[in-house]
Amino acid sequence: MAEFLNNYGFLIVTVVQQALLGMSLYYPLSAGQLSLASPGFYALGGYIAAIIGTAELFAPWRDLLGKAVFPLEWIIAGVASALLSLVIGLPALRLRGIYLALATIAFVQIVRVISLNLSITGGAIGIFGIPQLFESRWGYIWIFGPLLAATLLFTWRLEQGRIGRAFRAIREDELAAEAMGINPTRYKAQAFIIGGTLAGVVGAMSAPFLNTWNARQGTFDASIAYLAYVLIGGTRSLWGALLGAALLATLPEILRPLNDSRLIINGMVLVIVSIYLPQGIVGALARLRGAGKKKGVPAGGKT
Amino acid sequence: MTGLLDVKGVSRCFGGLKAVNDVSFRVEKGEIFGLIGPNGAGKTTLFNLISGLTPVSGGILSYDGVPLNSLPPHKVARLGIGRTFQNIRLFKGLSALENVKIARHSRTRAGLWGSVFGFPASHREEQEVKQRAGEILALVGLDNRADELASSFSYGDQRRLEIARALALEPRLLLLDEPAAGMNSAEKHGLTQFIREIRDRFNLTILLIEHHVPLVMGLCDRIAVLNFGELIALGPPAEVQKDPSVIEAYLGGD
Numbered sequence: 083m084a085e086f087l088n089n090y091g092f093l094i095v096t097v098v099q100q101a102l103l104g105m106s107l108y109y110p111l112s113a114g115q116l117s118l119a120s121p122g123f124y125a126l127g128g129y130i131a132a133i134i135g136t137a138e139l140f141a142p143w144r145d146l147l148g149k150a151v152f153p154l155e156w157i158i159a160g161v162a163s164a165l166l167s168l169v170i171g172l173p174a175l176r177l178r179g180i181y182l183a184l185a186t187i188a189f190v191q192i193v194r195v196i197s198l199n200l201s202i203t204g205g206a207i208g209i210f211g212i213p214q215l216f217e218s219r220w221g222y223i224w225i226f227g228p229l230l231a232a233t234l235l236f237t238w239r240l241e242q243g244r245i246g247r248a249f250r251a252i253r254e255d256e257l258a259a260e261a262m263g264i265n266p267t268r269y270k271a272q273a274f275i276i277g278g279t280l281a282g283v284v285g286a287m288s289a290p291f292l293n294t295w296n297a298r299q300g301t302f303d304a305s306i307a308y309l310a311y312v313l314i315g316g317t318r319s320l321w322g323a324l325l326g327a328a329l330l331a332t333l334p335e336i337l338r339p340l341n342d343s344r345l346i347i348n349g350m351v352l353v354i355v356s357i358y359l360p361q362g363i364v365g366a367l368a369r370l371r372g373a374g375k376k377k378g379v380p381a382g383g384k385t
Numbered sequence: 386m387t388g389l390l391d392v393k394g395v396s397r398c399f400g401g402l403k404a405v406n407d408v409s410f411r412v413e414k415g416e417i418f419g420l421i422g423p424n425g426a427g428k429t430t431l432f433n434l435i436s437g438l439t440p441v442s443g444g445i446l447s448y449d450g451v452p453l454n455s456l457p458p459h460k461v462a463r464l465g466i467g468r469t470f471q472n473i474r475l476f477k478g479l480s481a482l483e484n485v486k487i488a489r490h491s492r493t494r495a496g497l498w499g500s501v502f503g504f505p506a507s508h509r510e511e512q513e514v515k516q517r518a519g520e521i522l523a524l525v526g527l528d529n530r531a532d533e534l535a536s537s538f539s540y541g542d543q544r545r546l547e548i549a550r551a552l553a554l555e556p557r558l559l560l561l562d563e564p565a566a567g568m569n570s571a572e573k574h575g576l577t578q579f580i581r582e583i584r585d586r587f588n589l590t591i592l593l594i595e596h597h598v599p600l601v602m603g604l605c606d607r608i609a610v611l612n613f614g615e616l617i618a619l620g621p622p623a624e625v626q627k628d629p630s631v632i633e634a635y636l637g638g639d
Contacts, residue, residue: 236501243500243511244493251487254476261436261474263462263491263554272497 091220097331098226099288103304104311104323105233106281111317112241113273114253116179118305119186120281122193123167125300127159127285132209132295133202134158144213152215156286163282164275171274175267190300198297208296215290222291229287230324233280237320249273314355316362325363389414389558389590390435395444396614397430404430406614407444412558417584417591419605419622421598423634426611428594429471432560435592436468437461448558463491467556469547471563471594477536481527481546484535485518488553518553524583525549540567545579552583559583561593565600573597577604602626610634 103120110117134140134155144151174185197203204210216222240246248269251259256266289295307330315326333351337344359366390412397405405427412418420428433439435446437458446453453461467488476484493514499507522528525545530538538546544564551559564580565573577600584591595601601608602622610618610625612634618625625631 239501239503240497243507244490244495244514245497245500247483247487248490250479250483251476251490254478255474257438257458258470258474258476259487260458261438261462261468261470262488262550263459264487265457265459 087220093335095219095222095226097328098230099284100331101324101327102230102233102284103281103308104327106277107308108312108323109273109277111312112253113249113270115270116183117186117274118183118309119189120277120308121300121304122190123163123278123281124285125193127163127282128289128295128299129197129203130159130162131155131286131289132212135212136209156283159282159286160279164279167275167278171271175270175274187302187305190302190305193300194297208294210294212290212293225287234320310352314362316364319364322362322364389449391447393445395434395446396442397434397439398442403614408616410609410619412590412592414590416606417604419601419608420594421601421608422611427614428611429562432562436466462554465557467551467554468560469551469562473543473547475535475543475547479535480532481522481535482518482531484546484550485521485553486514488550489514492555521549521553541572558590563594565595565597573600580604
């Protein structure tokens with residue numbers, strides 16, 4: 083067991099962490115908004131944790147709080163990301179479809195360029211030697227695991243109720259939603275803020291986990307990777323991001339013996355899934371289950 | 386009877402085109418008011434002006450004394466103006482029940498945390514939403530298909546579902562944009578009955594656009610006729626039918 087965790091612990095925690103980042107993109111998507119801003123908030127959260135964890139300025143905090151400084155980092159990162167998502171979201175969400183995607187990519191780039199040029203973020207080198215919360219990589223499952231469980235529960239409850247319905251209504255037909263008394267600006271912003279806050283908190287948890295934090299953490303590539311989790315897993319289900327992350331984050335490891343050609347297979351999986359499973363894996367599973375049920379009904383029966 | 390909707394000198398231009406030009410009329414409480422006119426007369430534009438989807442270029446729109454001119458559509462809906470769309474805008478990927486539940490939005494108040502933690506008030510509210518949506522579906526006769534996707538419904542059923550959705554908003558003024566379009570004659574007859582029934586049951590005032598002349602004549606208390614954005618006739622069906630300018634607009638003059 084110890085050896086298994088030694089070999090695969092990091093991978094398992096990474097899957098959970100990536101699933102959380104996929105979730106952060108799922109919220110705006112569930113309200114019909116294609117936002118790729120998550121890596122920007124993820125980077126911000128990570129820098130907040132890295133700076134509080136290493137800068138001279140915060141030494142008294144660390145001495146005073148001991149390990150309790152970590153939850154404080156998560157909270158600060160969450161609040162900062164929520165505020166920033168509000169400031170970015172309100173103007174950006176006036177844009178639709180691909181234009182919103184472009185604006186949010188621009189936001190990710192701005193965060194990256196700023197962090198490359200500030201001295202407090204360590205410039206191009208970044209921040210390293212970030213203090214650890216756990217002794218092993220595997221230990222981080224005790225923060226990412228509960229966060230994922232809480233996020234899934236939160237999402238499930240959200241989707242059952244009034245706010246989740248408002249999100250879906252806007253996704254289906256924004257104009258009709260508005261004519262039914264739903265304020266689209268408000269709910270699009272809410273979805274965007276929930277996603278941004280989650281990405282910020284995950285960033286703050288990831289800075290110690292990865293030990294170093296630099297401008298490579300929040301890039302356009304990451305935007306696309308998170309989007310791929312949700313698209314492959316399924317955009318219509320809260321389980322989509324988890325399934326997509328599990329598949330895409332482990333695939334390179336499973337295919338490691340193939341060396342460089344593994345990237346080809348990785349790409350092929352993306353293409354095949356998007357052609358043959360347009361609703362993602364969750365959508366395909368739901369269809370299979372639906373088909374299974376129908377077989378039990380005599381011909382001409384109502385289902 | 387007192388006025389519920391007051392349209393005073395309302396205009397809307399699209400570039401050089403005056404889609405609605407200085408139109409005035411008043412819809413009384415409890416009335417079924419028909420809006421007719423040839424294609425492109427500006428009927429749907431007028432609906433969009435009332436429901437806030439299109440801003441007015443001039444004039445005053447007021448509902449029960451409240452000016453509507455600068456209100457966004459969701460606030461207009463909240464005031465109690467429900468509508469359907471000419472080209473049916475259901476939430477097609479969602480079930481019939483969900484479509485109706487969504488329209489309960491402005492009549493409920495659960496916030497993010499209330500929903501997520503299931504506070505007693507939110508929980509109770511959710512039960513009410515479910516019950517109420519079920520009742521309304523039953524009213525339009527679609528309760529046995531509550532879980533089917535809106536997109537799987539026939540055209541006529543989609544129209545009925547859209548009316549159900551608008552009713553769930555608890556409107557006092559209901560705008561119906563060509564409710565009989567695509568229905569067969571039996572369905573059209575049923576629709577006339579149904580519109581009267583909901584008017585009585587929910588104390589509604591109904592403003593409707595319709596092309597099918599017998600339906601309008603049999604159903605409406607008063608009719609306004611639009612042609613090229615202008616109001617050319619207004620009155621009870623029997624009068625409007627004989628009005629020379631209406632005959633000219635429909636059949637062509639000279």
